[in-house]
Amino acid sequence: MSRIGKKAVAIPKGVTLTLEGQTVSVKGPKGQLSWTVPEEIEIKVESDELTLTPRNETTRAKSMWGLSRTLVANMVHGVTTGFEETLELVGVGYRAAMKGTALSIQLGFSHDVDVEAPAGVTFAVPKQTEIKIAGADKQAVGEIAAKIRRIRPPEPYKGKGVRYAGEKVRRKEGKKK
Structure with missing residues (x-):
């Protein structure tokens, strides 16, 4: 289990997060960023939090879980504070x-x-x-x-x-x- 992947990504006020399939787009005061999450990872948006979970228990899915969460969190941090x-x-x-x-x-x-x-x-x-x-x-x-x-x-x-x-x-x- 990924300790980093388990954490939810908080979406602050003034930031809009949109999902189109596996592509996550984040828009905020400092700009707009987007990234395509690997197919092994499932994305869910609930109110002001984004959670990522692996679809299966393969080694690649476990590896991509923490990485994907960190990259999305960096995108949110980048468009808010830079x-x-x-x-x-x-x-x-x-x-x-x-x-x-x-x-x-x-x-x-x-x-x-x-x-x-x-x-x-x-x-x-x-x-x-x-x-x-x-x-x-x-x-x-x-x-x-x-x-x-x-x-x-x-x-x-x-x-x-x-x-x-x-x-x-x-x-x-x-x-x-």
């Missing part, structure tokens, strides 16, 4: 700036790196060394944050690079004489 990821730039001359809706980053290369915001994701640069990525879709926000970090990941000797806010970089000792 998701945010913060990246820090550490290094001499490393800085970020907005160029229209795109993000322009200087990371020690001979050229600036421009990153276009995908649909539903917004960038903000409160400080030159800080990038905030926000959006309703948790997967899209996390993926673009990982892509930006992959451009120049933190290195272990000086700790220079792009890192998540609060990320601890394991440092190595340099050469000995």
Whole structure:
């Protein structure tokens, strides 16, 4: 039995949830998201709660049960409050700036790196060394944050690079004489 799957997903006020077959669509103040639940999972909507149950006892149905519940809960959370990821730039001359809706980053290369915001994701640069990525879709926000970090990941000797806010970089000792 899935402990996560057993929990019901609460539908807050201001959020409309519609079911069309196995497709769940959630609309709220921050946007609209939809996802098709696998056939092994049965969906029921009762007043202000959504419950998911497996149709049979196969391994795949049990696996998809908790996953489906979590993805639907993330959609509800995303359209109500949204998701945010913060990246820090550490290094001499490393800085970020907005160029229209795109993000322009200087990371020690001979050229600036421009990153276009995908649909539903917004960038903000409160400080030159800080990038905030926000959006309703948790997967899209996390993926673009990982892509930006992959451009120049933190290195272990000086700790220079792009890192998540609060990320601890394991440092190595340099050469000995």
